[in-house]
Amino acid sequence: MRKLIQQHNVNEDTAQHLITSNIKNTPHESAVRHVSGSARYVDDIPAPANLAHAAIGISSEASGHICSIDLTDVFASKGVIDVIIAQDVPGQIDIGPIFKGDPVLADKEIKFHGQPIFAVLAHTVEQARIAATLAKINIIPSNPILTIDEAQKASSYVRPSHSMARGNITKALAEAEHTATGSLSIGGQEHLYLEGQISMAVPEEEDRMLIFTSSQHPSEVQKLVAEVLAVKLHKIVVDMRRMGGGFGGKETQAAQWSCIAALLAARNQRAVKLRLPRQQDMIVTGKRHPFENQFHIGFTSEGNISGAKITIKGNCGHSPDLSDAIVDRAMLHADNSYYLPHCQIDGHRMKTNQVSHTAFRGFGGPQGMIMAEAIMDTIARKVGKDALTIRKQNLYSEATGMTTPYHMEVQDNVLHELIEQLESTSNYWQRRDAITLFNINNPIIKKGLALTPVKFGISFTAKHLNQAGALVHVYTDGSIQANHGGTEMGQGLHTKISQIVANEFGVSVEDVDITSTRTDKVPNTSPTAASSGTDLNGKAVQNACIIIKQRLAQFFAEQVNGDPKDVLFVNNQLILGEHTRTWFDAVQQAYIGRVSLSATGFYKTPKIHYNRETGQGRPFFYFAYGAAVSEVSIDTLTGEYKVDRVDILHDVGVSLNPAIDKGQIEGGFIQGMGWLTTEDLRWDCAGKLISNNLATYKIPAIGDTPDIFNVDLFEKPNQEDSIYHSKAVGEPPLMLAISVWCALKDALSSLSNYQIDPPLPTPATPERVLACVNTLIKEVACE
Known part of the structure; x- marks a missing residue:
């Protein structure tokens, strides 16, 4: 173990991970049961x-x-x-x-x-x-109050409004070389x-x-x-x-x-x-919150943002549910990956007579993050530069600044390196030139291209939820049973937890079983949400394993007169110098020696704090990053379009399971694409949901998957002490789909020779795209 630590310059838990890195390729623990129909759900x-x-x-x-x-x-x-x-x-x-x-x-x-x-x-x-x-x-x-505008007129709120600010936004906007305003309607999602x-x-x-x-x-x-x-x-x-x-x-x-x-x-x-x-x-049941957002920005002739005032209004439905935290997270992600020197971000929680809207993958982050990308597109059209150029020069950096609007330092920024790599592998600039030429020569079909980044904070913003417990039993035949507070919803959490247990004890994954999440085994658990399932429960399970390992190592070392710190758990063995004991024998002898083979584990996320009254603190343990390049084609006669190609490079730290992580990235992206393009929630004038079945509500189908869909992992160890220095991967990929919306706007903007930033609300259905085409044609004709 000590040699591994010195050789790879890593800490002890990463060294242990390197010992059995082949475990990373473990298939989903229920994969066979899923496809065979034998996986048991409540109705089974x-x-x-x-x-x-x-x-x-x-x-x-x-x-x-x-x-x-x-x-x-x-x-x-x-x-x-x-x-x-x-x-x-x-x-x-x-x-x-x-x-x-x-x-x-x-x-x-x-x-x-x-x-x-x-x-x-x-x-x-x-x-x-x-x-x-x-x-x-x-x-x-x-x-009834059915819209955000009606709620605002009636001063109808489920919770008080909240603001965060830095610098002097009034002065920044007054002294800016250029200013612009904009608004965006953002649809919900079933x-x-x-x-x-x-x-x-x-x-x-x-x-x-x-x-x-x-x-x-x-x-x-x-x-x-x-x-x-x-x-x-x-x-x-x-x-x-x-x-x-x-x-x-x-x-x-x-x-x-x-x-x-x-x-x-x-x-x-x-x-x-x-x-x-x-x-x-x-x-x-509640949906993803619809939002109505506005911005007022100042920027230089070069396209550097100097100030931003952003107003965020979430349609919360009839009750608070989780809306306070959801609008908070929208506010905390309104900067996305960009440094805002002077800013003010206001968040309003509007009460309407709709079902109480609730958590949805991203938890408000997508509705805030899309505003940052809308701002970058607006600046690009105003100064006549490619949107990627504007995005890159406004990224968090030592040259611009490294402090978020809520005064958290961005200490682990890998976006510059990640974007540069994706630019190269996706041939962004060559394709940009080809698409520009294509649009000049094709009056009907217009193509669009966009690269957008993601910077997503990982942790519950409610500090007390950042804790987890676990229970691990080692049985006398060497088999292991683990229980934790996380829930399995197909994302592979139990698979990763079983990998961690197997890795800690140096045994096969087949020797580990993860049992049902039960409140009589692990009490007072947090929800499986905020992308924190593996971060929290993985650490808690590891803690329980370490306690049992310390007991086994101590017992083994006493028998051979060695140092328990030198005991290795690897390849179904305990090794101490020239002494070796099989895992089965070690467990058997420990049981005979009255060594406890069961332990509870606990973990609480360090470093995090946030003062909501001042709008300052460190609400996130770390950031997960990513970027996506999307290419689309629009038929300007009908508004129909197709996503032709997507290239994704996503930051997962040291991946615990690359196959599962890639599956989460692909699924998250497609779900995000549905939110921004086809999933159109509709209520009638009496407040009745009329998009209430799959005949009236369109989720992405297999045919909507891009013909070219490249997904790669940006594997660089998490600087923070997460489980094996991995990073969360549940929610961040959904926001990579904002690149599709920006690519649609890029294609539409070509109708004005890229002079106008198209007003395109989400979801950008073909009907809305066609309406935008007609608006742009009229505007260009007037000029």
Whole structure:
């Protein structure tokens, strides 16, 4: 071990990682089960005896007060066992995760179209769903607030506004060589996880309850179920083996369905399953927040930004949910990768009569980051330079500055090196010349090209969430079982955790099993979110492994009169000088010697702090970086377009599993591309979601994948002491897709000889692209 540390100039945990680096290529632990259909999700769990099924009845108004509820026909419907309303809840009705405002069932006030009002229990799913349509609910409607503009006029906010600033923005704008203003409407996004919202509650002895749920936050489900049932948390156990996707939509909003199932299970003392049908799932669950943002910037004739005033307004829906932190993160990423010498960033949390919008991959970061790229495009068109040139000269650097608007020093900036490498491998400048010539010679089809960077902060902005626990058992046959607080939603977290355990003990991954996330094994866990699943839980598991290793090393060293610090765990062996013991023998002898082979581990992220009152601090442990080059072709007669080629270079530190990391990058990019191009959320004038199924809401299909899609990893060890000096890879790749939106604008701008920055809201559907084409043609004609 010591030789490895000296040879590679690395610390001890990285040296241990190098010993068994072949483990990096481990396939996803559930891959075979996924493709064979044998992976068990909540709906696949064998039905408990006497299982009944629940369904919900929802509001047909967006705003108003419940005057009366007549459930006579519901009770009389075939197969109905029970019906509950808010007044039947024995404990707390409000299940808001942080701030109040989310009743488990509507209690007098109607807050959005589709709000659950009652729940019905029946013998079959079909019986429950039919019965749920039979209630007679008299609602006195009121005028709903449906847009950000309406909310602003009504001073309707879910939480107070917040600002951060540096320098003197008023003076900077007044003295700037050039100024520009702009606005951008940014659409929301439906999570559309493959496995819908589902929970099953199984009553046990006395007032105990076992909950199976598809949730990113089992501990929060445990807490809220306990509160609605009016019992202590130790009476509730939540079990979560895997989700069929989450993307943030199951961070807070999976709890409601567990609570309803638990309420019915407790009342009737029988197991209850609640599975939302897809269309209803889309109606009653929150989305990525739509935003309306503005900027006022100052810049030089060379294109260097001198000041920026950015206003961010998020449509939060009817309640706070996680919106405070989401708008905060949008504000914290409005700079993206660029130094803003003087700046002011204002964030507003608008309250509307829509479903409460919630976490979505990127957690507000994308809605802030796209503003930085819009600003760079605006400057490029104004000064007549290629947008990449403007981006590069405004990057954080020693020449420009290394301090963010929230006064955090950017200490690990690899963007200059990363972008230079991507410029070369993607042949950016040669393609730029070819595309410019193509656009001159083709009046109908226009091509666009854009390279955009990503600088994404890694950590929960709520400091207390940056902690994790783990439990590791070594059994007498040498096999190992690990449990941690993270949840597996297809992203490969359990695979990486098993790699870490195998690596620490120097054994095969096949000897390690990761069990269901359970609140009775690891308590008080944080949600699997903020790209921190591996960072937090990997370190916690490593901590537990180290404790057991120290015991085994001490026991082994005492037997051979050696130093326990020199014991190596490698290739299923313990090695100390000339002494060798197989892993199996070491475990057997330790057990006979009464050495504990089980340990809990814990980790809390160091260094982070943030004073929200002053808007200053270090909210992130480190930054993950990346860049993407996207090339598009637009048919200016129809507005239809195609993404022809994408080249990505993404910073993952020392990758724990390159195959899984590349899969996350590819999937994140395509999901981001959907958010910015095809996924168009629509509500009618009464506040009803009308894009509520896959016939009216278009996610990217396999045919939307670029014909050329190159993804490479920028592997440079994380300067911070993350697990094996890796970097988070869950959320940052989504924002690489901003390059597609910028490429579309680049193609459109060619209609004005790159003099006009096209006004292109997101999602940039073909209809919006065509409208932008027509606007540009008129503007050019007027000139």
